[in-house]
Amino acid sequence: MKSLQKPRAVVIGGSLGGLLSATTLRAAGWQVDVFETSPNQLESRGGGIVLQPDVLDALHFAGVALPDPPGVASGERIYLDREDNRVEQLYMPQMQTSWSLLYRAMKNALPAAAMHAGETFVDFHMEGEQIVAQFESGRSEQADLLIGADGIRSTLRRRLLPEVLPVYAGYVAWRGLVEEPDLPRHAADMLRDRFTFQQGDGHSALAYLIPGDGDSTAVGTRRWNWVWYRKYSREKLDELLVDRHGVARAFSLPPGAAKSADIAQLRDDAHALLAPTFRALADATDDPFMQPIVDLRSPKMVFGRAVLLGDAASVPRPHTAGSTAKAAANAHALALALSSTWQSGTTIDSALKRWENQQLQRGRLMTDLGISLGDRVMNIAR
DSSP: OOHHHOEEEEEEEOOOOHHHHHHHHHHOOOOOEEEOOSSSOTTTTTOEEEEEHHHHHHHHHHHHOOOOOOOOEEEEEEOOOOTSOEEEEEEEEEEEEHHHHHHHHHHHSSGGGEEEOOOEEEEEETTEEEEEETTTSSOEEEEEEEOOOOOOOOOHHHHOTTOOOOEEEEEEEEEEEGGGSSSSSHHHHHHHEEEEEEEOEEEEEEEEOOOOOOOOOSTTTOEEEEEEEOOOOOHHHHHHHHOTSOOOOOBBBBOOOOOHHHHHHHHHHHHHSOOOHHHHHHOOOOOOOEEEEEEOOOOOOOETTEOOOOGTTEEOOOGOHHHHHHHHHHHHHHHHHHHHTTTTOOOOHHHHHHHHHHHHHHHHHHHHHHHHHHHHTTTTOO
16 A cells, blocks of 8 residues: 555445444544445434544544534433323433434435445455455455444444354333324423433333424424333343234334234233323334344454444444444544554554554443343342
């Protein structure tokens, strides 16, 4: 590689982890191309995200502009009982944003020519110090670095570590989004400006406001985001993962996929177990979606010139509110580690090794915390 030629990275995965990798590495002087299996926009996926400092730091480094404000602020954190009484409250200000707001901001910051939709990664091989990514279409791309930022189902991780698989934790997260005006007033008054929880026997619910269409944070245009953690056996989970078209899905039910009977049962269970505020959220949600909670931790993140990042490397349970933050920290640290390799005597390989040691420790701490929090919240004995 010529000393003045920019090094190149190929990123597998066009969701948040991939876009964080691409934007931060470009800011560090690298040429980056992102390859995503889906031929369509991903903006409709996901719901709310707690906006953590690691995310803001990575986006600031990358020069990615966020709307002002970048989300919806909450002040109080309150806990409700079955009758909607406040049993605990504390002041814990934070900012909640939406998956789609972060996705759009980063995607808009990248040149259109760097985004390649409808390209499914299948394998790679080495040609000297260059790594060559191969795609289902027959396309191949040569680069200095291959980054697997393709999430829990990472194709690159399956190629590198076929024995490392997601392990079902024994419960799921049902999620929903409700337009701000569609929630009854009694529930809206309880939730507004707050991060709200209800803890039950083996189940747990939470809710907060996030930006609405067009990333709007104006009152009346926002969305209520809610999550309800429920225990299910593996057999029951397999039944739930059969969607309304009879297709057995491997990992989750996106909006519009859950069977009508399962949605009706969810609402019945909400009326039996949840406080009136959370029942109102469930009743007002047209298309709840579901994500099984899993544990996954790779023993390595660097394999020569192939790297695993974000959820492709390890998956913290959502109780940490840290999945996006971990991906941001991984990407930001990688960009900093590689920022001067192409103009100094530091090699890419030595920089990757130092980065791996730090990020493996971060992943271990966060996944351990998530397991501890989740098992305690869900009354799961190990």
